[in-house]
Amino acid sequence: MMNQYFIRARLFPTILTSIPIIIFINYVLNKEIYPSLDQIYTILPTLTGFGISAAIIFLSIQINRIVSKELFQKIYFKEEIEMPTTKMLLWKDSKLDKNTKSKIRQKINKDFQIKLKNEIEEVSDLEESKKQIVFAVSQIRNLLRGNAFLFQHNLEYGFIRNLIGGSSMASLISAIILIYAILTKDNTLEITSIILLTIYILPIIFSKFIINKFGNYYAKTLYEQFLTEK
Known part of the structure; x- marks a missing residue:
């Protein structure tokens, strides 16, 4: 599972967002700085190109x-205080009905000896209630560590989160390439950088909505699978 998570949730989004920096190093820097190293690139073109890209x-x-x-x-x-897994279990949150929340809380008390606050207690000390839920969720995750259905949702959330993180770096590098292209009047590079900047800035603009959406999917699945766990 760890190998699958690394490949699908970390490696894949990184490959998708590494295009600008690979262009920057293998095209911009190669054009401006590497001419003095032409002999090395002539002798070992494949090794240097592949090695640099893999390292990036x-x-x-x-x-x-x-x-x-x-x-x-x-x-x-x-941190985890405002994550969907925390908020969804609060009495004031409406994503789960109160009957389902009661069942989840009873099972948490039974399985982990953690008694979460009731509605009145939660109102009087909301922050402490959230901290209790965060701890309870960590125990649920440990219990469901081998759950394949939950793992799939974890992969999807990890992929999206890392794609957004990678897009921020990709947007920055794309902007640098765009400035360089304008200064050097490289029309092809300018168009390419504009397209890349547009592609990578969109996940950042909608990042809160996207992360919350996938976070809610994960949270619902976590509690559904927890209730079915014997």
Whole structure:
């Protein structure tokens, strides 16, 4: 499962968002800085090109993960306090009916000996209620670690989150390429960079909506699978 997660939720979005930086290094820098290294590229063209691109993708995987988790997820969800898995179990949230919430809370108490706050207690201490739910959700995730259906939704959420993180870096590099193309009057590169910038900026503009949408899908699946767990 970890190999599948790495490939589908980390590697694939990184490959999709690495196009601008690969163009920047293999075209822009190659044109401006690498002429002095022409001999190396003549001797080892395949090795240098493939090696640099592979190194970029590997580095981008780490950067995208950090950006997506530490920037977008932290801004939108404040760690896990505001995540759909937390909010959905609050009494004031309407995404789940109260009967279902009661069943989930009873099972949490039974399985993990965690007694979540009732409606009155939740109103008087909302932040503590959220922290309790966050801890309970971590226990549910551990319990359902091998659940294939939940894993599929986790893959989808991870892919989208990392795609948005990668798009922020891709947009920045595309903008740099665009500036370079305008300054050097490279029309082909200018059109390419405009297209790339447009493609990568869209996930950022709609990032909150997209992350929330997939987060809600994951949260509903988590609780559905938890209730069916014996």
